[in-house]
Amino acid sequence: MLWAGIYVIRMGSSMCKHVQGGLNSALGRHIPTNLRHYSTNRKPLILSFPPIIMGILSLSGIKKHFGGFWVLDGIDMDIEAGKMHQLIGSNGSGKTTLINVVSGLIKPDEGKVVFDGVDITQKGPYETFKTGLVRTWQIPQAFKNLTTMENFLVSSENNSGESYLYAPLKPKWKGDEEKIMDKAIEVMKMVNLLEKRDILSQNLSGGQQKLLELGRALMSDAKMILMDEPIAGVNPTLAHEIFEMIRDICVKQKITFLIVEHRLDISLQYVEHVLMTANGKILVEGDPQEVIKHPNVVESYLGE
Ligand SMILES: Nc1ncnc2c1ncn2[C@@H]1O[C@H](COP(=O)(O)OP(=O)(O)OP(=O)(O)O)[C@@H](O)[C@H]1O
Numbered sequence: 001m002l003w004a005g006i007y008v009i010r011m012g013s014s015m016c017k018h019v020q021g022g023l024n025s026a027l028g029r030h031i032p033t034n035l036r037h038y039s040t041n042r043k044p045l046i047l048s049f050p051p052i053i054m055g056i057l058s059l060s061g062i063k064k065h066f067g068g069f070w071v072l073d074g075i076d077m078d079i080e081a082g083k084m085h086q087l088i089g090s091n092g093s094g095k096t097t098l099i100n101v102v103s104g105l106i107k108p109d110e111g112k113v114v115f116d117g118v119d120i121t122q123k124g125p126y127e128t129f130k131t132g133l134v135r136t137w138q139i140p141q142a143f144k145n146l147t148t149m150e151n152f153l154v155s156s157e158n159n160s161g162e163s164y165l166y167a168p169l170k171p172k173w174k175g176d177e178e179k180i181m182d183k184a185i186e187v188m189k190m191v192n193l194l195e196k197r198d199i200l201s202q203n204l205s206g207g208q209q210k211l212l213e214l215g216r217a218l219m220s221d222a223k224m225i226l227m228d229e230p231i232a233g234v235n236p237t238l239a240h241e242i243f244e245m246i247r248d249i250c251v252k253q254k255i256t257f258l259i260v261e262h263r264l265d266i267s268l269q270y271v272e273h274v275l276m277t278a279n280g281k282i283l284v285e286g287d288p289q290e291v292i293k294h295p296n297v298v299e300s301y302l303g304e
């Protein structure tokens, strides 16, 4: 009964949550108590209990197909501000596609993306970036022939010298440039790259390039950062450091993170909320330690 009460009420399900719960109880399966679990083929009608917090990022009914294959088939998501959220799911389950949709790189076929109260569904990548929703990439996308410092400087939006009108007027932009330099140094310290400030980004290690991506996102005054596999291919020590940095930034700067990451042994020690994709939908979400015990996660993700 306790866990049944927290389920989302849905219409039209061939096996509604409560019945499903009864079955699971009858079968003696352990069902974590603070999860939202969704059957794979239904749309929620009423989100009733517990009260749903209007998140900084809300997705409703997001669909995207490639050829005849629906990679995203009705994604609903409400991301609470100021927390670290993680998106998990097996290879090819559509995590990067979802980040591409949210960040404006590709348009969904159906559905709506609302960020910080603004409908951004039809906005392109740059317009989305300007709302304060910034992404990093599964394969880092730094400017290879620029130094670390230069990569940081070009990520800032606040330089009036970039305008054709003001470019010849040095007094107009000198102050901006000094402020951006100061900020770049502050962010480089934050992500441990100050010593690498004059190194071409192509000569940074894989882990340092991930840090560069994070630093560039921070240079942009992001309200929320979407990160696609920030510790893939990074050694465990640096991987922990990266997640510690992210947690620090999340807490101190109140930036919301949605992180796609496969290395659960590391990431789950840091994140506060986990969502799992399967069959183009969010299958289960909730507290990390409970999500990981969910039978569908064990079966679909861990393969046991
Ligand atoms: N632009 C595209 N055109 C055609 N198919 C695509 C395109 N982008 C992604 N796909 C397909 O969509 C599916 C989901 O891909 P996606 O990269 O989103 O998965 P993922 O969950 O990020 O996987 P991984 O964990 O391996 O990074 C895959 O089958 C992929 O081949």
Ligand SMILES: [Mg+2]
Binding pocket: 095, 096, 097, 138, 228
């Ligand atoms: Mg991916």
